[in-house]
Structure formats: C-alpha cells, structure tokens
Amino acid sequence: MLSRETTDTVIIGAGVIGLAIARELAASRSVVLLEQESRFGEHLSSRNSEVIHAGLYYPQDSLKARLCLRGNALLYQYCQEQQIPYQQCGKLIVANAGQQNTLEQLHHNALNSGATGLHRCSQQWLQQQEPWLQASEALLSEHSGILDSHALMSRLAQEAERNDALLCYRHRVRRIDCEPGDFLLQVESDDTAFELRCRHMINAAGLHAVPLLKRCNGFPAEKIPEQRLARGNYFSLSGRSPTQRLIYPLPEADGLGIHLTVDLAGNARFGPDVEWIKHSDYQVNSARLPQFEEAIQRYWPSLNPDRLSPAYAGIRPKLFMGGEPYRDFLIQGEKEHGITGMTNLLGIESPGLTAALAIAEDIAKYG
Numbered sequence: 278m279l280s281r282e283t284t285d286t287v288i289i290g291a292g293v294i295g296l297a298i299a300r301e302l303a304a305s306r307s308v309v310l311l312e313q314e315s316r317f318g319e320h321l322s323s324r325n326s327e328v329i330h331a332g333l334y335y336p337q338d339s340l341k342a343r344l345c346l347r348g349n350a351l352l353y354q355y356c357q358e359q360q361i362p363y364q365q366c367g368k369l370i371v372a373n374a375g376q377q378n379t380l381e382q383l384h385h386n387a388l389n390s391g392a393t394g395l396h397r398c399s400q401q402w403l404q405q406q407e408p409w410l411q412a413s414e415a416l417l418s419e420h421s422g423i424l425d426s427h428a429l430m431s432r433l434a435q436e437a438e439r440n441d442a443l444l445c446y447r448h449r450v451r452r453i454d455c456e457p458g459d460f461l462l463q464v465e466s467d468d469t470a471f472e473l474r475c476r477h478m479i480n481a482a483g484l485h486a487v488p489l490l491k492r493c494n495g496f497p498a499e500k501i502p503e504q505r506l507a508r509g510n511y512f513s514l515s516g517r518s519p520t521q522r523l524i525y526p527l528p529e530a531d532g533l534g535i536h537l538t539v540d541l542a543g544n545a546r547f548g549p550d551v552e553w554i555k556h557s558d559y560q561v562n563s564a565r566l567p568q569f570e571e572a573i574q575r576y577w578p579s580l581n582p583d584r585l586s587p588a589y590a591g592i593r594p595k596l597f598m599g600g601e602p603y604r605d606f607l608i609q610g611e612k613e614h615g616i617t618g619m620t621n622l623l624g625i626e627s628p629g630l631t632a633a634l635a636i637a638e639d640i641a642k643y644g
C-alpha cells in the first residue's frame with residue numbers, strides 16, 4: 278500500500294525501461310514506480326530475444342542508433358560489474374546469392390552509425406566455422422550478445438530500492454490530470470483507489486503508453502501517435518543447437534527476419550516473425566509454422582521441421598503518424614508536447630532492452 282500522496286517523480290511501468298529510469302533517478306530525488314502487475318517485467322521485457330544489439334540496422338542520427346550503441350556499452354559494463362549472466366557470443370548476418378548489395382548497404386549503414394567490431398566473412402570461412410549454414414557471405418558483429426534479462430531487471434529493482442525508490446506492484450494508473458505545475462494520478466490498487474500528486478511523471482507503460490495518453494486530461498491530442506500491435510511468434514528447436522552464435526537473415530520491412538538466437542543454456546529458438554494483430558494476445562500462432570520452416574530453410578536447408586515447436590510470443594508497439602510508419606523510438610518531453618515535467622516513452626520496441634540504460638541516462642541528464 279502506498280503511504281505517501283505526494284512525491285517528486287512517478288514512473289509508470291516496471292519493465293526494463295521504467296526500472297532503469299527508477300535506478301538512475303532515485304539517487305537524486307524521491308521516486309515512486311507504479312506497476313499494474315504483481316511483479317516487474319511481465320510484458321515486453323520478458324517476451325523478447327534477450328539479444329544485446331550492436332546498432333547495425335537503424336538510420337544514422339536516429340534515437341535507436343545512438344541509444345543502442347551507448348546502451349550496448351553500458352549494458353556490458355553493468356553486467357560485468359553486477360555479475361548478471363551474459364555472453365558476448367557474436368552474430369552473423371547472412372546473405373545468399375543476389376543479396377550481397379543489401380549486405381553491403383547494411384554494413385555501410387552500421388559503420389556510418391558508429392558501430393564497431395564488424396567483419397566480412399567469406400563463404401570459405403563460413404564453411405569452416407558454421408558448416409551447417411547455407412550462405413555465400415556474412416557480416417560478423419563481435420559486439421552482439423545475449424543476457425539474462427530477468428537478472429538485469431532484478432538488479433535494477435534492487436538498486437532503485439536501495440536508493441529509496443518505492444516500487445509499488447498491483448498499482449494501476451487509471452487516469453492522469455495535467456494541472457499547472459504538477460500531475461494528479463488516479464491509481465487503483467486491489468480494492469482501493471487513491472490520488473497521487475507529483476511534479477514529474479514518466480510514462481514507461483510499454484504497450485499501454487499510448488492508450489494511457491488518451492486518458493490524460495490536458496495532453497494535446499495531436500501529439501498522440503497511432504499505435505498498432507505486431508506480434509512476434511517464437512518456435513524453439515529441440516535437441517542440440519547447430520551453433521552458439523546468433524544467426525540472422527537480412528532484415529525485412531517491419532522486423533529483423535526470422536533469426537536463430539541461443540539462450541544462456543545453449544538452447545536455440547527461432548523468431549520473432551511479424552504478425553499484425555488487433556488486440557493484445559500472447560498466444561503463439563502455431564499456424565505460422567510453415568512460414569518459419571520456409572524462412573529457416575533458406576539458411577539451414579537441412580533443418581528437420583519436426584524439431585520445431587511453439588515457444589512464446591511478444592508484442593511490438595508500432596507507431597504510425599499520418600498513416601505512415603514511424604520507426605524510431607518516440608521520446609517526448611516538454612519541447613515536444615509543451616507540458617512541463619512529463620516524459621513519454623513511446624514505441625519502445627527493439628532494441629529497447631539494449632538501450633534501457635542509455636535511455637535512463639538521457640532522462641536523468643535532460644529531464
């Protein structure tokens with residue numbers, strides 16, 4: 278139960294983003310973090326590939342490019358310092374005949390964005406290193422890796438609490454009133470409802486960040502982007518993984534292509550694909566198996582499809598403005614929406630896990 282009714286800063290959402298911000302801000306101000314579920318990381322932050330991305334794909338000068346690169350460095354350092362399990366296992370982006378130009382463009386984009394640790398790999402090298410793989414060329418990213426995202430969130434929560442942040446689970450924000458100089462939040466917890474006043478409010482509600490703005494009195498409607506949902510289904514591979522590297526095809530319009538990732542136990546899974554859905558639903562769509570088989574067999578022709586089984590699904594918050602896809606993170610502060618003290622983190626899909634510590638660093642610096 279919440280004992281205070283006024284605080285300096287309220288963060289809505291205990292996913293990796295809200296937790297990273299709570300840890301960063303709690304050192305210098307009073308922070309209350311409100312989470313509707315009974316524990317942290319029940320949504321986007323526990324339904325992803327757990328890949329530490331290395332900033333290869335995003336347009337130069339985008340927030341994704343800058344925050345992914347900075348987040349990558351901060352995350353490896355944090356994992357080392359805090360003994361959070363991780364592995365810098367590296368990743369291969371593979372190209373087949375006719376795709377070399379696209380691989381070349383990706384490589385250039387990555388270099389221009391400031392990515393490092395990149396090497397081109399010949400077919401001969403690939404045949405020696407990954408004989409199961411069908412590819413004529415590849416780009417190796419040394420700084421890509423995997424981590425235990427639950428351990429990361431657990432440590433962020435501990436550090437925030439050590440600095441006196443109040444983490445309130447089963448506390449759902451129903452409505453927000455923007456008043457001159459502060460915010461009044463209507464909060465529901467189990468059977469009770471109460472009001473909480475704060476000077477700064479950070480909306481890190483993941484899939485609910487956009488819907489929440491529609492329940493925010495005084496927020497300019499024209500600053501609310503359209504959000505659509507894109508489910509990413511995963512299928513796991515039974516038995517031994519053919520590799521301990523991450524294997525990606527070339528990216529597609531709305532996703533990175535059906536790729537192979539390994540977890541820290543060495544097991545492999547494939548996904549996520551891109552399936553547009555109307556309502557949030559984490560049920561894996563098993564009917565997508567044939568598309569998975571076809572996509573994987575382009576780089577692993579000898580895959581036995583009987584080894585694939587439905588695993589889990591995540592949902593991406595995809596933003597649109599004027600009907601057009603908006604592919605970057607949308608971080609709105611006063612400059613963007615005109616309301617002092619309010620920060621909205623919208624469309625925080627991949628590489629949000631990688632970028633979390635860098636996003637938190639930015640918010641602490643610039644408000």
Ligand SMILES: Cc1cc2nc3c(=O)[nH]c(=O)nc-3n(C[C@H](O)[C@H](O)[C@H](O)COP(=O)(O)OP(=O)(O)OC[C@H]3O[C@@H](n4cnc5c(N)ncnc54)[C@H](O)[C@@H]3O)c2cc1C
Nearest residue numbers: 290292294313320321322325326328450483509591629631
């Ligand atoms: C399929 C998929 C694969 C991905 N793979 C990767 C990857 O490999 N690497 C990578 O870097 N990134 C990846 N990402 C992106 C990454 O998972 C997200 O960017 C990150 O987890 C976003 O965290 P979040 O805190 O914004 O959201 P969430 O983790 O969803 O947290 C938001 C929280 O807000 C709470 N909340 C919502 N509304 C309210 C309310 N009204 N009151 C109180 N609480 C509320 C929710 O319960 C939730 O806990 C992937 C994403 C997807 C979907």
